Amino acid sequence: MYEDLKSHMNEFFRKGIRFDGRKFDEYRKITVETNISKSAEGSARVKIGETDVMAGVKFEIGKPYPDSPNEGTIMVGAELLPMSNPEFEPGPPSIQAVELARVVDRGIRESKVLDFEKLCIKEGEQCWVVTIDIMTINVDGNLFDAAALAAMIALKEARIPKVEDGRVDYHELTKEKLPLSKKDPVSVTVCKIGNTYIVDPTVEEEKVIDSRLTVATTKEGLICAMQKGGVDPLSMEDIDKMVEIASKKCDELRVHVK
Amino acid sequence: MSRPDKRKVDETRPIEAKVGIIPRAVGSAMFKIGQTVAYAAVYGPRSLFPRFLKNPEKGILRCYYNMMPFSGCGERIRPGGSRRSKEISMVTENALASVVDLRDFPNTVVDVFIEMPQTDAGTRCAGICAASMALADAGISMKEMVAAVAVGLVNGKPVVDLSKEEEDLEGAVDVPVAVLPRSKKVVLLQLDGEIKPESLKEAIKMGIESSQKINEIQKATLKDKYKGE
Numbered sequence: 001m002y003e004d005l006k007s008h009m010n011e012f013f014r015k016g017i018r019f020d021g022r023k024f025d026e027y028r029k030i031t032v033e034t035n036i037s038k039s040a041e042g043s044a045r046v047k048i049g050e051t052d053v054m055a056g057v058k059f060e061i062g063k064p065y066p067d068s069p070n071e072g073t074i075m076v077g078a079e080l081l082p083m084s085n086p087e088f089e090p091g092p093p094s095i096q097a098v099e100l101a102r103v104v105d106r107g108i109r110e111s112k113v114l115d116f117e118k119l120c121i122k123e124g125e126q127c128w129v130v131t132i133d134i135m136t137i138n139v140d141g142n143l144f145d146a147a148a149l150a151a152m153i154a155l156k157e158a159r160i161p162k163v164e165d166g167r168v169d170y171h172e173l174t175k176e177k178l179p180l181s182k183k184d185p186v187s188v189t190v191c192k193i194g195n196t197y198i199v200d201p202t203v204e205e206e207k208v209i210d211s212r213l214t215v216a217t218t219k220e221g222l223i224c225a226m227q228k229g230g231v232d233p234l235s236m237e238d239i240d241k242m243v244e245i246a247s248k249k250c251d252e253l254r255v256h257v258k
Numbered sequence: 259m260s261r262p263d264k265r266k267v268d269e270t271r272p273i274e275a276k277v278g279i280i281p282r283a284v285g286s287a288m289f290k291i292g293q294t295v296a297y298a299a300v301y302g303p304r305s306l307f308p309r310f311l312k313n314p315e316k317g318i319l320r321c322y323y324n325m326m327p328f329s330g331c332g333e334r335i336r337p338g339g340s341r342r343s344k345e346i347s348m349v350t351e352n353a354l355a356s357v358v359d360l361r362d363f364p365n366t367v368v369d370v371f372i373e374m375p376q377t378d379a380g381t382r383c384a385g386i387c388a389a390s391m392a393l394a395d396a397g398i399s400m401k402e403m404v405a406a407v408a409v410g411l412v413n414g415k416p417v418v419d420l421s422k423e424e425e426d427l428e429g430a431v432d433v434p435v436a437v438l439p440r441s442k443k444v445v446l447l448q449l450d451g452e453i454k455p456e457s458l459k460e461a462i463k464m465g466i467e468s469s470q471k472i473n474e475i476q477k478a479t480l481k482d483k484y485k486g487e
Binding site: 036038040052058077083086135137139168170171 | 280293295298331333337375
Protein backbone atom coordinates (compact mmCIF):
# COMPACT_ATOMS: atom_id res chain seq x y z
CA MET A 1 0.00 0.00 0.00
CA TYR A 2 1.00 3.60 -0.64
CA GLU A 3 4.02 2.57 -2.75
CA ASP A 4 3.58 5.56 -5.08
CA LEU A 5 3.22 7.99 -2.21
CA LYS A 6 6.32 6.55 -0.64
CA SER A 7 8.54 6.79 -3.71
CA HIS A 8 7.28 10.30 -4.35
CA MET A 9 8.03 11.31 -0.78
CA ASN A 10 11.51 9.79 -0.94
CA GLU A 11 12.18 11.84 -4.05
CA PHE A 12 11.35 14.96 -2.07
CA PHE A 13 13.51 13.78 0.81
CA ARG A 14 16.51 13.45 -1.50
CA LYS A 15 16.12 17.19 -2.13
CA GLY A 16 16.01 17.74 1.61
CA ILE A 17 12.39 18.86 1.88
CA ARG A 18 8.99 17.55 2.92
CA PHE A 19 5.62 17.90 1.16
CA ASP A 20 4.62 20.84 3.37
CA GLY A 21 8.00 22.53 2.96
CA ARG A 22 9.29 21.77 6.44
CA LYS A 23 12.81 20.65 7.31
CA PHE A 24 13.22 17.07 8.56
CA ASP A 25 13.60 18.12 12.18
CA GLU A 26 11.03 20.90 12.13
CA TYR A 27 7.81 20.82 14.14
CA ARG A 28 4.63 22.50 12.98
CA LYS A 29 3.32 25.38 15.08
CA ILE A 30 2.41 24.30 18.61
CA THR A 31 -0.36 26.10 20.48
CA VAL A 32 -1.55 25.41 24.00
CA GLU A 33 -4.76 26.40 25.73
CA THR A 34 -5.46 25.59 29.38
CA ASN A 35 -8.66 25.23 31.41
CA ILE A 36 -10.66 24.15 28.36
CA SER A 37 -13.10 22.14 30.48
CA LYS A 38 -14.42 23.59 33.69
CA SER A 39 -15.88 20.17 34.52
CA ALA A 40 -12.38 18.73 34.84
CA GLU A 41 -10.05 19.45 37.76
CA GLY A 42 -7.37 20.32 35.21
CA SER A 43 -7.42 20.43 31.43
CA ALA A 44 -5.46 21.45 28.36
CA ARG A 45 -5.76 21.50 24.62
CA VAL A 46 -2.70 21.13 22.42
CA LYS A 47 -2.56 21.78 18.72
CA ILE A 48 0.41 20.74 16.61
CA GLY A 49 -0.36 21.99 13.14
CA GLU A 50 -3.89 20.73 12.54
CA THR A 51 -3.62 17.93 15.08
CA ASP A 52 -5.86 18.88 17.98
CA VAL A 53 -6.13 16.98 21.29
CA MET A 54 -7.73 17.66 24.65
CA ALA A 55 -6.67 16.22 28.00
CA GLY A 56 -8.72 16.36 31.18
CA VAL A 57 -7.85 15.32 34.73
CA LYS A 58 -10.38 13.87 37.19
CA PHE A 59 -9.74 12.84 40.80
CA GLU A 60 -11.33 9.95 42.63
CA ILE A 61 -10.69 8.44 46.03
CA GLY A 62 -9.66 4.81 45.76
CA LYS A 63 -7.85 2.14 47.69
CA PRO A 64 -4.05 1.84 47.38
CA TYR A 65 -2.72 -1.30 45.71
CA PRO A 66 -1.70 -3.95 48.29
CA ASP A 67 1.95 -3.83 47.10
CA SER A 68 2.16 -0.05 47.56
CA PRO A 69 -0.13 0.78 50.51
CA ASN A 70 1.32 4.28 50.91
CA GLU A 71 0.95 5.42 47.31
CA GLY A 72 -1.77 6.88 45.14
CA THR A 73 -1.94 6.15 41.46
CA ILE A 74 -2.59 7.51 37.98
CA MET A 75 -4.53 6.13 35.06
CA VAL A 76 -4.30 7.35 31.48
CA GLY A 77 -7.11 6.79 28.99
CA ALA A 78 -7.16 7.77 25.34
CA GLU A 79 -10.01 7.80 22.89
CA LEU A 80 -9.50 8.16 19.17
CA LEU A 81 -12.81 9.89 18.61
CA PRO A 82 -14.52 9.10 15.29
CA MET A 83 -15.13 12.86 15.18
CA SER A 84 -11.43 13.48 14.65
CA ASN A 85 -10.64 11.26 11.67
CA PRO A 86 -12.78 9.57 8.99
CA GLU A 87 -10.80 6.38 9.56
CA PHE A 88 -11.80 6.03 13.23
CA GLU A 89 -14.94 4.13 14.09
CA PRO A 90 -17.18 4.25 17.13
CA GLY A 91 -16.81 1.35 19.53
CA PRO A 92 -14.42 -0.03 22.14
CA PRO A 93 -10.86 1.41 22.19
CA SER A 94 -8.77 0.25 19.25
CA ILE A 95 -5.27 -1.12 19.72
CA GLN A 96 -3.91 2.27 18.56
CA ALA A 97 -5.84 4.03 21.34
CA VAL A 98 -4.56 1.57 23.94
CA GLU A 99 -0.96 2.00 22.77
CA LEU A 100 -1.30 5.79 22.84
CA ALA A 101 -2.67 5.74 26.39
CA ARG A 102 0.02 3.37 27.63
CA VAL A 103 2.91 5.28 26.06
CA VAL A 104 1.66 8.56 27.56
CA ASP A 105 1.20 6.79 30.91
CA ARG A 106 4.76 5.48 30.95
CA GLY A 107 6.26 8.84 29.99
CA ILE A 108 4.65 10.39 33.06
CA ARG A 109 4.90 7.49 35.50
CA GLU A 110 8.51 6.52 34.86
CA SER A 111 9.82 10.08 34.92
CA LYS A 112 8.72 10.12 38.58
CA VAL A 113 7.52 13.68 38.00
CA LEU A 114 4.57 12.86 40.25
CA ASP A 115 5.18 11.93 43.89
CA PHE A 116 2.83 8.97 44.29
CA GLU A 117 3.42 8.82 48.05
CA LYS A 118 1.95 12.28 48.48
CA LEU A 119 -1.21 11.03 46.76
CA CYS A 120 -1.83 8.68 49.68
CA ILE A 121 -4.57 9.94 52.00
CA LYS A 122 -4.63 7.14 54.58
CA GLU A 123 -2.12 4.30 54.36
CA GLY A 124 -3.62 1.08 53.02
CA GLU A 125 -7.10 2.59 52.94
CA GLN A 126 -7.50 5.76 50.91
CA CYS A 127 -5.53 7.40 48.14
CA TRP A 128 -6.08 9.67 45.16
CA VAL A 129 -6.60 7.99 41.83
CA VAL A 130 -5.77 10.61 39.22
CA THR A 131 -7.23 9.91 35.80
CA ILE A 132 -6.03 11.67 32.67
CA ASP A 133 -8.25 11.24 29.64
CA ILE A 134 -6.99 12.19 26.20
CA MET A 135 -9.52 12.96 23.47
CA THR A 136 -8.62 13.54 19.84
CA ILE A 137 -10.52 16.39 18.19
CA ASN A 138 -8.73 16.47 14.84
CA VAL A 139 -6.01 14.10 13.69
CA ASP A 140 -3.24 15.16 11.35
CA GLY A 141 -0.40 13.00 12.60
CA ASN A 142 1.91 12.87 15.62
CA LEU A 143 -0.72 12.06 18.25
CA PHE A 144 1.94 10.67 20.59
CA ASP A 145 3.76 13.98 21.11
CA ALA A 146 0.56 16.04 21.22
CA ALA A 147 -1.14 13.69 23.70
CA ALA A 148 1.88 13.47 26.02
CA LEU A 149 2.21 17.26 26.05
CA ALA A 150 -1.51 17.83 26.68
CA ALA A 151 -1.52 15.25 29.50
CA MET A 152 1.47 16.84 31.21
CA ILE A 153 0.04 20.36 30.98
CA ALA A 154 -3.36 19.20 32.25
CA LEU A 155 -1.63 17.62 35.28
CA LYS A 156 0.23 20.87 35.96
CA GLU A 157 -3.06 22.78 35.79
CA ALA A 158 -5.00 20.43 38.06
CA ARG A 159 -6.26 21.47 41.48
CA ILE A 160 -7.12 18.86 44.08
CA PRO A 161 -10.85 18.92 44.95
CA LYS A 162 -12.15 19.40 48.47
CA VAL A 163 -12.85 16.30 50.56
CA GLU A 164 -15.59 16.17 53.17
CA ASP A 165 -16.23 13.09 55.31
CA GLY A 166 -14.18 10.99 52.91
CA ARG A 167 -16.22 12.13 49.91
CA VAL A 168 -15.02 14.33 47.08
CA ASP A 169 -16.77 17.66 46.59
CA TYR A 170 -16.22 18.27 42.88
CA HIS A 171 -17.83 21.69 43.03
CA GLU A 172 -15.05 23.07 45.16
CA LEU A 173 -11.41 22.81 44.20
CA THR A 174 -8.71 23.61 46.73
CA LYS A 175 -5.74 25.78 45.79
CA GLU A 176 -3.54 22.74 46.15
CA LYS A 177 -1.81 21.46 43.02
CA LEU A 178 -0.52 17.97 42.37
CA PRO A 179 2.87 17.06 43.92
CA LEU A 180 4.85 17.50 40.69
CA SER A 181 8.60 18.00 40.44
CA LYS A 182 10.26 20.11 37.77
CA LYS A 183 11.15 17.14 35.56
CA ASP A 184 8.53 18.12 32.97
CA PRO A 185 8.67 14.97 30.84
CA VAL A 186 7.78 15.37 27.16
CA SER A 187 7.80 12.97 24.25
CA VAL A 188 9.42 13.36 20.86
CA THR A 189 8.61 10.80 18.17
CA VAL A 190 11.22 10.34 15.47
CA CYS A 191 10.12 8.53 12.32
CA LYS A 192 12.21 6.69 9.76
CA ILE A 193 11.14 6.70 6.13
CA GLY A 194 13.73 5.12 3.86
CA ASN A 195 17.01 6.59 5.08
CA THR A 196 15.45 9.79 6.37
CA TYR A 197 14.56 10.64 9.95
CA ILE A 198 11.75 13.14 10.49
CA VAL A 199 9.91 14.55 13.49
CA ASP A 200 6.25 15.57 13.80
CA PRO A 201 4.84 13.51 10.91
CA THR A 202 1.60 14.49 9.19
CA VAL A 203 -1.08 11.87 8.64
CA GLU A 204 0.21 11.45 5.08
CA GLU A 205 3.78 10.86 6.25
CA GLU A 206 2.56 8.40 8.89
CA LYS A 207 1.09 6.22 6.12
CA VAL A 208 4.56 5.45 4.74
CA ILE A 209 6.63 5.27 7.93
CA ASP A 210 8.98 2.25 8.13
CA SER A 211 9.48 2.61 11.86
CA ARG A 212 9.12 5.17 14.61
CA LEU A 213 10.62 5.71 18.02
CA THR A 214 8.88 7.70 20.73
CA VAL A 215 11.35 9.00 23.28
CA ALA A 216 10.19 10.58 26.53
CA THR A 217 12.80 12.70 28.26
CA THR A 218 13.02 14.69 31.46
CA LYS A 219 14.35 18.20 31.90
CA GLU A 220 17.71 16.95 33.22
CA GLY A 221 18.21 15.05 29.96
CA LEU A 222 17.33 11.52 31.07
CA ILE A 223 15.30 9.17 28.90
CA CYS A 224 12.33 7.88 30.89
CA ALA A 225 10.24 5.91 28.41
CA MET A 226 10.47 4.65 24.85
CA GLN A 227 8.29 2.89 22.34
CA LYS A 228 9.33 1.55 18.97
CA GLY A 229 6.57 1.33 16.41
CA GLY A 230 6.32 0.01 12.87
CA VAL A 231 7.63 -3.31 11.57
CA ASP A 232 11.02 -2.37 10.12
CA PRO A 233 14.05 -3.19 12.26
CA LEU A 234 16.26 -0.41 13.62
CA SER A 235 20.06 -0.66 13.64
CA MET A 236 22.14 0.58 16.57
CA GLU A 237 23.05 3.62 14.43
CA ASP A 238 19.35 4.29 13.78
CA ILE A 239 18.58 4.24 17.49
CA ASP A 240 21.56 6.50 18.26
CA LYS A 241 20.51 9.00 15.66
CA MET A 242 16.84 8.96 16.65
CA VAL A 243 17.57 9.43 20.35
CA GLU A 244 19.94 12.25 19.45
CA ILE A 245 17.24 14.01 17.42
CA ALA A 246 14.70 13.53 20.22
CA SER A 247 17.11 14.93 22.81
CA LYS A 248 17.73 17.95 20.60
CA LYS A 249 14.06 18.67 19.95
CA CYS A 250 12.49 17.93 23.36
CA ASP A 251 13.10 21.39 24.83
CA GLU A 252 11.03 22.95 22.05
CA LEU A 253 8.05 21.08 23.48
CA ARG A 254 9.07 21.50 27.11
CA VAL A 255 8.78 25.30 26.96
CA HIS A 256 5.01 24.79 26.80
CA VAL A 257 4.94 22.97 30.16
CA LYS A 258 4.68 25.74 32.73
CA MET B 259 -39.10 34.53 42.81
CA SER B 260 -36.28 35.32 40.43
CA ARG B 261 -33.83 32.89 38.85
CA PRO B 262 -30.60 32.06 40.71
CA ASP B 263 -28.45 33.76 38.06
CA LYS B 264 -30.85 36.74 37.70
CA ARG B 265 -31.83 35.92 34.13
CA LYS B 266 -35.24 36.89 32.75
CA VAL B 267 -37.62 33.95 32.32
CA ASP B 268 -37.19 33.96 28.54
CA GLU B 269 -33.46 34.66 28.57
CA THR B 270 -30.95 31.97 27.61
CA ARG B 271 -27.44 31.84 29.00
CA PRO B 272 -24.80 33.53 26.78
CA ILE B 273 -24.33 31.68 23.49
CA GLU B 274 -21.18 31.33 21.38
CA ALA B 275 -20.98 29.39 18.13
CA LYS B 276 -18.39 28.52 15.49
CA VAL B 277 -18.33 26.37 12.36
CA GLY B 278 -15.50 24.62 10.51
CA ILE B 279 -13.49 23.85 13.65
CA ILE B 280 -12.49 20.27 12.70
CA PRO B 281 -10.55 20.30 9.42
CA ARG B 282 -10.72 16.53 8.80
CA ALA B 283 -14.54 16.53 8.95
CA VAL B 284 -16.78 17.43 6.03
CA GLY B 285 -18.63 19.83 8.32
CA SER B 286 -18.19 20.77 11.97
CA ALA B 287 -19.43 23.16 14.62
CA MET B 288 -19.08 24.23 18.24
CA PHE B 289 -22.08 25.47 20.21
CA LYS B 290 -21.64 26.87 23.71
CA ILE B 291 -24.54 27.87 25.94
CA GLY B 292 -23.54 28.97 29.43
CA GLN B 293 -20.95 26.43 30.58
CA THR B 294 -22.24 23.67 28.31
CA VAL B 295 -20.05 23.08 25.26
CA ALA B 296 -20.93 20.80 22.35
CA TYR B 297 -18.76 19.87 19.37
CA ALA B 298 -20.22 18.20 16.31
CA ALA B 299 -18.56 16.71 13.24
CA VAL B 300 -20.19 15.35 10.10
CA TYR B 301 -18.67 12.68 7.84
CA GLY B 302 -20.31 11.58 4.62
CA PRO B 303 -22.26 10.80 2.58
CA ARG B 304 -19.96 7.74 2.59
CA SER B 305 -20.38 4.04 1.98
CA LEU B 306 -22.22 2.14 4.64
CA PHE B 307 -21.32 -1.16 6.31
CA PRO B 308 -22.74 -3.65 7.20
CA ARG B 309 -24.48 -3.83 3.88
CA PHE B 310 -27.92 -4.84 5.15
CA LEU B 311 -28.29 -1.37 6.68
CA LYS B 312 -28.17 0.23 3.24
CA ASN B 313 -31.29 1.91 1.95
CA PRO B 314 -31.47 1.86 -1.87
CA GLU B 315 -33.87 4.81 -1.84
CA LYS B 316 -31.94 7.31 0.26
CA GLY B 317 -28.94 7.75 2.45
CA ILE B 318 -29.32 7.18 6.18
CA LEU B 319 -28.37 9.46 9.07
CA ARG B 320 -26.56 8.18 12.15
CA CYS B 321 -25.94 10.24 15.28
CA TYR B 322 -23.62 9.50 18.17
CA TYR B 323 -23.86 11.58 21.35
CA ASN B 324 -21.05 11.24 23.88
CA MET B 325 -19.89 12.99 27.03
CA MET B 326 -16.11 13.11 27.45
CA PRO B 327 -14.92 11.31 30.62
CA PHE B 328 -13.97 14.60 32.29
CA SER B 329 -17.08 16.55 31.25
CA GLY B 330 -19.42 15.60 34.09
CA CYS B 331 -20.16 17.73 37.14
CA GLY B 332 -19.15 14.90 39.48
CA GLU B 333 -17.00 11.81 39.10
CA ARG B 334 -15.23 10.74 35.92
CA ILE B 335 -17.64 9.24 33.40
CA ARG B 336 -16.54 5.76 32.33
CA PRO B 337 -16.00 5.77 28.58
CA GLY B 338 -17.87 3.38 26.33
CA GLY B 339 -21.40 4.72 26.17
CA SER B 340 -24.27 4.42 28.59
CA ARG B 341 -28.00 3.76 28.28
CA ARG B 342 -28.44 7.51 28.58
CA SER B 343 -26.08 8.36 25.72
CA LYS B 344 -27.72 5.72 23.51
CA GLU B 345 -31.16 7.18 24.08
CA ILE B 346 -29.97 10.73 23.47
CA SER B 347 -28.24 9.61 20.26
CA MET B 348 -31.53 8.14 19.08
CA VAL B 349 -33.74 11.15 19.84
CA THR B 350 -31.11 13.43 18.29
CA GLU B 351 -31.06 11.28 15.18
CA ASN B 352 -34.85 11.43 14.91
CA ALA B 353 -34.88 15.20 15.36
CA LEU B 354 -32.31 15.76 12.61
CA ALA B 355 -33.63 13.06 10.26
CA SER B 356 -36.87 15.03 10.01
CA VAL B 357 -35.11 17.78 8.04
CA VAL B 358 -32.18 16.09 6.31
CA ASP B 359 -32.78 15.16 2.69
CA LEU B 360 -30.55 12.29 1.53
CA ARG B 361 -32.58 11.08 -1.46
CA ASP B 362 -29.69 11.98 -3.78
CA PHE B 363 -27.34 9.62 -1.93
CA PRO B 364 -28.89 6.13 -1.86
CA ASN B 365 -26.97 3.36 -0.06
CA THR B 366 -24.80 5.85 1.86
CA VAL B 367 -24.59 7.08 5.43
CA VAL B 368 -24.04 10.49 6.95
CA ASP B 369 -22.49 10.18 10.40
CA VAL B 370 -22.86 12.91 13.00
CA PHE B 371 -20.58 12.74 16.02
CA ILE B 372 -21.43 14.93 19.02
CA GLU B 373 -18.93 15.33 21.86
CA MET B 374 -19.26 17.29 25.08
CA PRO B 375 -16.00 18.50 26.66
CA GLN B 376 -17.73 20.51 29.42
CA THR B 377 -21.32 20.38 30.68
CA ASP B 378 -23.77 22.29 32.83
CA ALA B 379 -27.28 21.06 31.84
CA GLY B 380 -28.91 21.25 28.43
CA THR B 381 -26.38 19.00 26.70
CA ARG B 382 -28.74 17.25 24.27
CA CYS B 383 -30.11 20.61 23.11
CA ALA B 384 -26.63 22.08 22.68
CA GLY B 385 -25.64 18.91 20.82
CA ILE B 386 -28.56 19.26 18.41
CA CYS B 387 -27.77 22.95 17.79
CA ALA B 388 -24.14 22.06 17.01
CA ALA B 389 -25.10 19.05 14.86
CA SER B 390 -27.55 21.05 12.81
CA MET B 391 -24.88 23.68 12.12
CA ALA B 392 -22.31 21.00 11.27
CA LEU B 393 -24.73 19.40 8.77
CA ALA B 394 -25.28 22.78 7.14
CA ASP B 395 -21.52 23.39 7.13
CA ALA B 396 -21.10 20.02 5.38
CA GLY B 397 -23.48 21.17 2.68
CA ILE B 398 -26.06 18.45 3.39
CA SER B 399 -29.51 19.41 2.01
CA MET B 400 -31.93 20.26 4.78
CA LYS B 401 -35.49 21.50 4.66
CA GLU B 402 -34.56 23.87 7.43
CA MET B 403 -32.25 23.94 10.42
CA VAL B 404 -33.01 22.58 13.88
CA ALA B 405 -32.63 24.67 17.02
CA ALA B 406 -33.10 23.30 20.52
CA VAL B 407 -33.38 24.55 24.07
CA ALA B 408 -34.57 23.17 27.39
CA VAL B 409 -37.62 24.83 28.89
CA GLY B 410 -39.32 24.00 32.16
CA LEU B 411 -40.45 25.15 35.56
CA VAL B 412 -38.21 26.81 38.09
CA ASN B 413 -39.87 27.82 41.35
CA GLY B 414 -43.21 27.12 39.65
CA LYS B 415 -42.56 29.53 36.78
CA PRO B 416 -42.00 28.62 33.13
CA VAL B 417 -38.45 29.51 32.04
CA VAL B 418 -36.08 28.78 29.17
CA ASP B 419 -32.61 27.19 29.26
CA LEU B 420 -32.35 25.73 32.76
CA SER B 421 -28.87 25.68 34.29
CA LYS B 422 -27.69 22.72 36.38
CA GLU B 423 -28.37 24.74 39.50
CA GLU B 424 -31.96 25.34 38.41
CA GLU B 425 -32.46 21.75 37.29
CA ASP B 426 -31.49 20.58 40.77
CA LEU B 427 -34.00 22.83 42.56
CA GLU B 428 -36.93 21.21 44.36
CA GLY B 429 -39.91 20.80 42.01
CA ALA B 430 -38.00 21.77 38.85
CA VAL B 431 -39.37 20.45 35.57
CA ASP B 432 -37.07 19.91 32.59
CA VAL B 433 -38.52 19.87 29.07
CA PRO B 434 -35.96 19.69 26.29
CA VAL B 435 -37.46 20.73 22.97
CA ALA B 436 -36.01 20.82 19.47
CA VAL B 437 -37.84 23.01 17.02
CA LEU B 438 -37.95 23.71 13.30
CA PRO B 439 -37.72 27.49 13.57
CA ARG B 440 -39.54 28.33 10.33
CA SER B 441 -42.44 25.89 10.44
CA LYS B 442 -42.53 26.06 14.27
CA LYS B 443 -42.85 22.30 14.56
CA VAL B 444 -41.42 20.27 17.41
CA VAL B 445 -39.01 17.44 16.52
CA LEU B 446 -37.79 16.49 20.01
CA LEU B 447 -39.84 16.61 23.17
CA GLN B 448 -39.03 15.03 26.50
CA LEU B 449 -40.15 15.85 30.02
CA ASP B 450 -38.92 15.13 33.53
CA GLY B 451 -40.98 16.34 36.49
CA GLU B 452 -44.57 17.25 37.30
CA ILE B 453 -46.33 20.02 35.40
CA LYS B 454 -49.90 21.18 34.67
CA PRO B 455 -50.95 20.97 31.00
CA GLU B 456 -51.45 24.78 30.85
CA SER B 457 -47.92 25.46 32.12
CA LEU B 458 -46.52 22.92 29.68
CA LYS B 459 -48.20 24.71 26.80
CA GLU B 460 -46.74 28.03 27.94
CA ALA B 461 -43.29 26.49 28.36
CA ILE B 462 -43.28 24.90 24.90
CA LYS B 463 -44.37 28.23 23.37
CA MET B 464 -41.42 29.90 25.09
CA GLY B 465 -39.19 27.15 23.71
CA ILE B 466 -40.37 27.78 20.15
CA GLU B 467 -39.72 31.51 20.49
CA SER B 468 -36.31 30.98 22.08
CA SER B 469 -35.36 28.47 19.36
CA GLN B 470 -36.01 31.11 16.74
CA LYS B 471 -33.52 33.42 18.45
CA ILE B 472 -31.00 30.59 18.69
CA ASN B 473 -31.52 29.88 14.99
CA GLU B 474 -30.58 33.48 14.18
CA ILE B 475 -27.23 32.87 15.90
CA GLN B 476 -26.78 29.58 14.00
CA LYS B 477 -27.44 31.28 10.67
CA ALA B 478 -25.23 34.28 11.45
CA THR B 479 -22.38 31.94 12.41
CA LEU B 480 -22.66 30.00 9.15
CA LYS B 481 -22.81 33.19 7.09
CA ASP B 482 -19.80 34.54 8.94
CA LYS B 483 -17.61 31.68 7.74
CA TYR B 484 -18.18 32.62 4.12
CA LYS B 485 -18.03 36.39 4.50
CA GLY B 486 -14.36 36.66 3.62
CA GLU B 487 -11.79 38.99 5.08
